[in-house]
Amino acid sequence: MAVALEAEPAGLVAGCAAAAVVLVSVALLTARTAPIPLALALLMGLYVLPEGERAVWAPLFGVGLLLCSELAYWSLESGVAQRVYGDVVTPRLVAVAGVAGASLPAAALVMLAAEADVGRSPALTAVAALALAGCAGLLFALVTARASGRSP
């Protein structure tokens, strides 16, 4: 919870942060993954709900959330006592770090685009909704391709 927020209701922020920490702890102690998405949603809301300037930028906060979540899931996966041959950690660490590193400029681009001086209009909202539907469609296509066993 290294996120410093300049939010007004400090008690609410601290309470939400504590709840998120409790949820992740419960997930790790009970070896169940279900509480982790709840903690993520809570932390996302924690960042967005209070108005005001943020000391930590949204792209950095998002990447931090992803890394924390990956760490939590990874901890749950490797809970069984076992023998490990060679370095099995580095390849996955590099892959996750690569995704996190690539998402940082992408999220920054989103924020920059949001700063552009264009008025909000129904047409632009429709375009954004279409783009969102396109994203969802792309994800659906990828999932379908994976389920059918083909590489996309």
Added chain:
Amino acid sequence: MSLSASPRLGPYTALALTALVAALASGRPELAALAVPFALFVAVALAGLAPPSIEGSLSLERDRVLEGESVRAIATLRGGAGLRVEVHLPVAGRVSARPESVVLWLPPDGRGEAEFELAVERWGVHPVGPPVVRARDRLGAFGIEGPLGEGRELRAYPGVGRLRRLVAPLRTRPVLGSQVSRERGEGIEFADLRPLMPGDRVRSINWRATSRRRVPYVNVQHPEQSADVVLFLDTFAEAEHAGEGTLDAAVQAAAALASAYLARRDRVGAVGFGAELRWLTPSAGTRQLYRIVDALLSSDARLSFAWRDVTHLPRGLLPPRALVLALSPLLDARGTGALLDLRARGYDLAVVEVSPLALTPADVAGAHRLPLRLWRLQRDALRARFEAVGVPVARWEHTRAPLELPFEEVIAYRRHARPAARV
């Protein structure tokens, strides 16, 4: 092998889509920025190649071991380049695999090996594997899971104890062996003197007796012959506690007896009488030892009500002059009935009672005191019933006494008490 997705892909997708919709609805671009890492993660995971199928096999360093020994098992993997693979080796209850699972990263050539140490705690035929493989891609987003090749069988033989003295059969076969026969004929062991008869060899004349009695006398010897020995294993019931059971002890004793009698050039057979009737006709030689031990491996005490009243072994199963050595916990009336029936048919029988008493709770003052006492009295009565028909019953407390002890008892009994010829 089945393909599965990581449980985090669903929540990541839901979080990203919810955040994007909320950003659009509320006009808060921060939400979209927060969604980007999760959306990108899901997209990269989905765009990557599906984990390829992994092939391989399981090999055992040896497929025959003695109980208590360890053996190496190697799972060879092929075809999963760049995957993080977890190999788990399922084994039967009395075999433990160390480690339980092995994790390795398959190199670009897709070949790897996972090594396990199997410790065999008990004799028997133990199924090993097939290994179960779980492989995940670099992000750990998708995985495949399934068995690798086929399983193997590990045959664990019971440890064979050494017996210095064996129960001598009352009757032997007219075949050269190591057993001093009760018959009279050509041999080494002196038996008696008798007057010279036509056909006797001159070298068998006892000159000292001849000079004393002034009539030619010849020595008569006991010939060295072999015998038929049948090991009777009562598998109707067993008593077991904390991994130690009467059947384990009986099988180990049977293996030791078979080894010792076969070493003396006797013919040895085996009968397993329980839920199933299994038998091996008597034969001699090392090969017969392996046959008997293999047959013993499949011995298992199972509760069965199929043969409620069967106490009779088929005629012809046992050679008529065989010594029957029974190893029984004397827990089931069918097993004891069959033994009494054998004695009634004139077989030379000795019973080693693999005692279940040591496996009963030591509840001398509690509620079980009276039932335990009654049960012991019943067993004493059963033993007396055997002894009344000339069958020695030697109790073997297998948890604390060596195997030789009950056989010494049987030998002593047979030396001092002449068994009744027929009941």
